[in-house]
Amino acid sequence: MRVAGVDIGNSTTEVCIATLGLKEELVFESSALVPTTGMKGTLHNIRGIKEVLQEALRKINKNVKDVDLILLNEAAPVIGDMAMETITQTIITESTMIGHNPNTPSGEGLGKGKTVLLEELQDTYEDEDYIVIIGSHIGYQEAAKLINASRHSIKGAIVQKDEAVLIYNRLKYPIPIIDEVKFIHKIPLGNTCVIEVASEGGTIQTLSNPYGIANLFNLTPEETRRIIPIAKSLIGTRSAVVIRSPKGQVEEKEIPAGTLTIYFVDGTKRMVDVDRGSEEMMHAIDSDQEILDMAGTKESNIGHMIEHMKEEIGKLSKSANVHIQDALAVDVLVPMSVEGALAGEISMERAVALAAMVKSKGLPMQELAKTLEDDIGVTTQVAGVEGVMASLGALTTKGTTFPLVILDLGGGSTDAAILEETGEVKVTHLGGAGNFITMLINTELGLENLSVAEDIKRYPLAKVESLFHIRLETGEVKFFGQPLSPKIFGKVVICKEKDFIPIETKHSLEKIVTIRKEAKRKVFIQNALRALKSVAKGNDLTQIPNVVLVGGSAMDFEIPQMLLEYLTPYGIVVGKGEIRGVEGPRNAVATGLVLSKVKVL
Structure with a gap:
């Protein structure tokens, strides 16, 4: 039979197609990925699933009718993408x-x-x-x-x-x-x-x-x-x-940042003023107690943000019972317009950015599977939790052994799992990942262009110092035999493959690089430490010998090295996965879905 494992991620939807013989011999045939359509875990994902299946099957000259079983990752009950808003006490004057x-x-x-x-x-x-x-x-x-x-x-x-x-x-x-x-x-x-x-x-x-x-x-x-x-x-x-300016033109209005209230399953709660910054917020969030929900004070920035988030996700999931199960808060400097200015001057104000993982009481993934099955006529099942499936997929990396610890760096969430030889798996799922970093870069640089911010995150930068040479962010000078475009002369550019994309900003090369690295540190390093501590024995990071990085963000040109630097003091060796020896760190969950079926059939 031919099995397709489909991983619906926050940013991309990936598939792994394999045939399974009567004696459970497994032959991997094809894989593909496309951008995820709609918010993860909703019916809007179906279009992306059909596209990725068609792309992978086209490579082996097959069509959807040749697939016997489709396995989906268990994106429910966590259906939230990440969301960010700036939360600060704003004076409008x-x-x-x-x-x-x-x-x-x-x-x-x-x-x-x-x-x-x-x-x-x-x-x-x-x-x-x-x-x-x-x-x-x-x-x-x-x-x-x-x-x-x-x-x-x-x-x-x-x-x-x-x-x-x-x-x-x-x-x-x-x-x-x-x-x-x-x-x-x-x-x-x-x-x-x-x-x-x-x-x-x-x-x-x-x-x-x-x-x-x-x-x-x-x-x-x-x-x-x-x-x-x-x-x-x-x-x-x-x-x-x-x-x-003339007197009598001053009008002041205060919009309070508000207070975040964290409700725990045992009936207790904690409250923290957003004005006190992300460190105190994370201290309240990172407790040993299981979080039931979060809320913000009414008529405040945090209150409006959480209310809007729950309302929007509730509509998409068709659920009236939406809870926030995790959040990542980071401090950020936000360019804010100065009222009364002559030429759009801005002031850099301190704010808190929040990435929230949202849980719904509904079962949108089961509905998604049934709708897909009815649409294309192929048996579709929700097969397993992402962290567990990613661990199975990571086992196809040569040189790995038990206990296997994986860190799945995605677009919306950061997952960690530890797989024991007994088959026991411990997983954690945290809000905040690649997309959140893109938003932080976009906000702090005042770009108002997520596409450019995404490229700044993913590729190295350089300064065009003449029409015949550039200085890379590493300090290395690169010369060209033919003149560069005059349009990029004197500008900071993104070195995207063979193209140079100018960044329309007054910020220096050094400032942009610093903001990019700080955003990655605030999100991935902080979440990696949180996630690994959560799955480690006794929450002791020294109990983890090595970590396999999987997920799209593991392909980032500097994150693996940054993680290695931060985790080395704990004696942890970090390396990118090589899923099936051909996929790099990608396709771990999709591959794990297929592997999970070998032991079931």
């Missing part, structure tokens, strides 16, 4: 200050004065210091001419177009100039303004310090507190402009 940091300022130092349109600065104006506003209707030559001819003390300029350097090079005396101010018409006139431009290679010192701003504008303690987001948004920048 029409700031009394406005900040800006363009790419191409000119000049150097501090300039303070009243804002005035350049073309309106007449001799009749009072004899005081001014910051001139130059709209796009005035060219750089005319602007420089008017500034040079003015009898007034002009201490700086704010320019709408990207012409700061062009104007500066034509001036008789140096002044700091800020350009690229898109919404220049919103600048209040007649107000006190300060411009700061640092020397090349330096960063501003005064306008990135709230007390420096307070000193320049003679602010009260309350006004100083309100300009902290502006000062924070300008830390590390080369230039800035801060303008005091």
Whole structure:
């Protein structure tokens, strides 16, 4: 008979096809994988299952009618993909200050004065210091001419177009100039303004310090507190402009982060303030007690997030009884818009990201199996728990022996299992994996592009330093005989196979690499330690001699090495699986499903 083991994952659906003889001799024939359609464990998966079966059968010139039995992994009762929201105490305010940091300022130092349109600065104006506003209707030559001819003390300029350097090079005396101010018409006139431009290679010192701003504008303690987001948004920048806007424009609203409540099976509960960060949240979550559910306080960020998560998953699983059985919390810096800003300035605010594993009382996998069977006319069964099946699949890696410990690094969850020679298996299933890392990278870099964030996670980076060479993130320099595209000159790029994909961001190569590695450490390293401790004897990691890595994320170019570094102090040897000697770390669950049937028939 021909058996197909189908592993429905959070990101991909994989299949292993084999024929089983009368004497239980097993011949593996084909395998394939496709992106999972819909949320794992729901009827939306059927389209992906049919696609992966067709792809694998096409390789051996067979069709679905040639399959006698389909075995599905037991994705129920855990049906949750991972979800992330930023949870922080957010202050929404029409700031009394406005900040800006363009790419191409000119000049150097501090300039303070009243804002005035350049073309309106007449001799009749009072004899005081001014910051001139130059709209796009005035060219750089005319602007420089008017500034040079003015009898007034002009201490700086704010320019709408990207012409700061062009104007500066034509001036008789140096002044700091800020350009690229898109919404220049919103600048209040007649107000006190300060411009700061640092020397090349330096960063501003005064306008990135709230007390420096307070000193320049003679602010009260309350006004100083309100300009902290502006000062924070300008830390590390080369230039800035801060303008005091008219009074009476301050409106403040607090959205509390809220409190996470963890309910345990024994009837007890723990509560932790989200504002206290991920470490305290994980201390409450990682207890020896079995979690029944989690909830957040009403009208808070955490409350809205969990309520929305349960509602959405309840709809997909057609279940009104949805519980959260595990969560992974990590600290993250989130770029947040500064209200009252001129050009979309952002402030990096601390937040907590949450990946939750959701359990439903319903049996969606049984319904999925029946629906698939009715659709294609092939007997379909839900065969086994993922961790157990992954262990069986990992046994096909040459050199493995009992007890076998596997770490399944997937897209939505991190699983661990220990398989004893007696056949006894201990498994754990934790929320948070590859997809969560992608979201963290996307959020911290402010990309708003999950596809680019996924590539940043999966491939090494480089800086294009000339049209004929790049500097890899390792420091190695690579030269080319033919010129590279001018479109990527000076940019940080993703080295994806033979292509160079530019990352549209102001962040440096070093900053992007740091964020990528930190995201992997926060998610995979933390979850790996949690998972392995859960299956180890006495929760003692030193009792685990070696670990076989399986799953799509085990193919990551740096995660196996990172895990090895963190687990070596415990005496644990880590290596990627070679499923059936041909699949690498992939296809472990699908292969295990087929192997599980050998002992049953």
